[in-house]
Amino acid sequence: MGAGLPGSPRLTRSRPPPGHGIVHLGPGAFFRAFNAVYTDDAMAEAGGDWGIIAVSLRSSTARDQLGPQGGCYTSVTLATGGDTHRIISAVRDVLVAPDDPAAVVAIMADPATRIVSLTITEKGYCHDPATGRLNRDHPDIQHDLSNPDAPRSAVGFIVTALARRRDAGQPAFTVLSCDNLPSNGAVARAVVLDFAQAYDADLADWIAANVTFPATMVDRITPATTDADVARLAQTAGYFDPGCVVHEAFRQWVVEDDFIAGRPAWDQAGAQMVRDVAAHETMKLRCLNGTHSALAYLGYLAGFETIADAVADPDFAALCRKLWQDEILPTVPPPEGEDLHAYCDTLMERYCDRAIRHRTWQIAMDGSQKLPQRLLGTIRDAMDAGHVPAGLCLAVAAWMRYVGGVDEDGKAIDVRDPHAKTLRAASDGADTTEGRVDALLGMTSIFDRDLARNAAFRAAILQAYATLERAGARAAVKDYVSG
Ligand code: CS2
Secondary structure, eight states: OOOOOTTOOBOOOSOOOSOOSEEEEOOSHHHHHTHHHHHHHHHHHHOOSOOEEEEESSOSHHHHHHGGGTTOEEEEEOOTTOOEEEEEOOEEEEEEGGGOHHHHHHHHHSTTOOEEEEOOTGGGGOEETTTTEEOTTSHHHHHHHHOTTSOOSHHHHHHHHHHHHHHTTOOOOEEEEOSSOTTHHHHHHHHHHHHHHHHOHHHHHHHHHHOOOOOEEEEOOOOOOOHHHHHHHHHHHSSBOTTOEEEOSOOEEEEEOOOBTBOOOGGGGTOEEESOOHHHHHHIIIIIIHHHHHHHHHHHHTTOOBHHHHHTSHHHHHHHHHIIIIIIGGGOOOOTTOOHHHHHHHHHHHHHOTTOOOBHHHHHTTHHHHHIIIIIHHHHHHHHTTOOOHHHHHHHHHHHHHHTTBOTTSOBOOOOOTTHHHHHHHHHTOSSHHHHHHHHHTOTTTSOHHHHHOHHHHHHHHHHHHHHHHHOHHHHHHHHHHO
8 A cells, every 4th residue: 555645644543442352363354344343333332342353364464554553444435425434443453473373372362352253255264165174285274283383274273272262261252254155154163173173173072062153144345445545535534544444335244143252232233133144145145246256257358347337338237137137036045034136226236336446356356266155056056946047157157268367358367366376277278168168167176076067067168168269258248138
């Protein structure tokens, strides 16, 4: 992040109040625009000592941004009629795990920590997205199993801290996943138990009996903060805040109410505390994230920089509507209290908001971790119900073109994905359309074997991929929406 406007002082507070109740792993933009805002609101409404110690598992960016500001930062709600901003003060401190892993273990093992929450993105679970189980060959997991006192992964930190709690005769904490994964609580539980099992089977039993892993559905569109956002805030607010976050006004948080050691009054801040989150998760992952990824890959290939740019094109808006109507909604059981058609109308309004510059390139990141829950599960369900969803297959084929690393003008694509190299090699290693598609379908951590071997699915992907190669994304989308 660049410098502020000349003369604008840095946002700061003299000293954050002491005490905390939450350790949060992954203090990026989404956490700051979402979890911390809900917690700030909950403490304002109902009090409670739920201050947050935020922990970066990799870079020092969050500490560099928030540290000098005493943990506070600005949450900016973007709107065409003018932004509004407020200062969030729920974060008490920011730690950088690689600098001092022991300090992170110590704060997590401190009985004041009653919740460990996570926004570590899909890849942070070190799991195999096709099965939901821990990938024990993951380099960070291998490292953590042999160095439990100085872990690197979220799973390693959680298990080591829980071992300390058990050994000290202290109660455990709740582990709260806030990532866009289906059954995110169950995935967190599975990876923690798989890791603990490999480390100490008694500990795994203790965790299974003493820790809860509530599921959550999280939703707020939060594009990466740019230098222009920081400069705009400096102009309107009169201070420099490189830690600010920008987001839409909309927010929705549905949380399974299963906390072993209490929680902030998030319900008083508008969160829906429910017994079963699954239907909400499926709705959100398939309707929002599914079309987001479709628009990201097809939109990027078609030359659209943002989601709002893409849906300003009538064919891309029609693509989105047709995906919902014909292919996604028939697979989504409506959650109690939700009207699915109204939900999708609101999504379209959110996508069209030109104040939100959400880049297709940002959403296209980490596709290998996102495809199963956003597109492939929907495709599988549609096929089980007897039809091949051509639009979703087109989106998967667009992902295949995207990870090939060359755009429709022959320019390189900066593909960000933990498997970027393998994906590129799979694509480059074949010299026919069929060879490229088959090499990518053969990636079992993404495509489950049954789906990859399904002849109708393969044929649909092959046809879509060939159309993209021959005619490009705009023509392929036009073709689909007029079909
Ligand atoms: C997006 C999500 O980057 C992405 O993959 O689809 O971050 C999306 O904006 C959020 O899930 C909205 O809640």
